Amino acid sequence: MIIGQFIPGQSWLHCLHPKGKLIFVFIYTFLLFWMQDLTAYAVLAIVPIVGYLASGVSIQQVYRSVRPVFLLAIILFLLHLLLTKGGRVVWETSIYTLYSAGLEQGTKVVVRLLLLVLTASLLTLTTSTLALTDAFSGLLKPLERVGVPINSFAMMMSIALRFIPVIGEEMQRIRQAQMIRGASLQYGTLRHRLRSLQSMLIPIFLSIFRRADELAFAMEAKCYNSEHPRTQWRRQSFTQLDLWFAILTSLLILSLCLMRWWH
């Protein structure tokens, strides 16, 4: 999942209730796997298209969010071309036969994956990590009754998200420091490279532990106590916008159900 990339904004997508958006992404994922034909995917593709137009996120951002899964998409596509048999024969040589079913399945898998990633990134691009963790913990709240410390998990998650860029920077610095000393991940034998990796990982872990220690002190200094009930200042309430969103979502589900029965 593409995380920690929140782009602040004022679009209606930003204003939607994070819980609503989160539930929507779950429903959307389910629909993607439930629907099997390309026409349904065309309908489902409306969501990210409309979403990205509304959110005002730049094309580069969209590209950046899907880039990490391109390789996976290509591999999955090729696997289907190679392994799925059935349907017409599209192309034939002595060692390999390309079937239409493979082509179709491969396309579907790729489309499904891209739609999923696009929509999920839309959520993280328009929802602050804090709102997102609040939404998560809000939805998981019932689990607290059976003794799961949801609040602590939510806090852990939001801190992890907060520190991704900080630790990224730190890693960069350590990598450069070790490169100056001759450690390289690009050259040398595998054994040599693994040793280099070790020389980077150990300082990174040490630094993370040190940060964690200081952060714990800072949190305690700010009166954090996982056993105390906390208030949530950004408690957003559902608005009319969310009502419309729910209605549109229901319409989407309904139309897809009808499509499925049609077939």
Place this chain on the structure above:
Amino acid sequence: MIHFQDVWFDYSPEITPEEQWNLRKISLSIQPGEYLALIGKNGSGKSTLARLCNGLLLPDRGQVVIDGHSTANPDHIWEVRRKVGLIFQNPDNQIVGATVADDIAFGLENIGCPTAEIRERVDYAMSQMGLTAFADRSPDQLSGGQKQRLAIASFLALQPQVMIFDEATTMIDPQGRAEILQIIDKLHQDGKTILHITHSLAEAMKAERILLLDQGECCLDFRSADILQVWEPLQQYAVDFPPMLLVAKHLHDWGYPIDIKHRQPTEMVEELWKLHLKK
């Protein structure tokens, strides 16, 4: 406000001989509204002392009393932490929130402050620290000085009576440092009790009273205006004397008494002119 009564502390008291403990026989009193600076070398126990002030660490012997509450009493510890704000050296490691406003709200959420009041206090803290324009920015987009101002704002929102700055100016650029020092001055004028921990005597001279810690013991405790009286002992502790102070000291030695409070070069020049014209 803060009372240390014969406090002894060590991180591993079982295995360390008593005479090497991190802090030994510390007794001190900080009055409400006082501006105190704490100087000393690395490893002299400055940060440890700061952490004893709000109960992040508890003394092994003796006790620390904040506004009538002992930090060792678990019933009062949250009360103590609300009264004492502690700003650390590295701003990155003390920012919890995903945005500036969220980070300031964090402490208020912790104390169970009602939502409307959180909003008010966050706005107030941001305006005090000049962060209003950055409310929805991610902390990663701030400069070092701004991050440190955010750290201060997040404590300010908790309305503490004491603010402790644990080398809070060390990791930021000169401009940011000047800003932080001004903020400290302003907080002091607003009636907060200030404990400023620093390596720099120049910064410490802004305080009313200076405490020197060496190898876990409190060695000197003097008013910054009386620094010339403790000059000899101060020299033993490898303190970096700011140039203006050295000039003042030399003039003083040559029989030209000069107000030690004049720390700015322009003020010093004026003072020198006055001396010259008197002659």
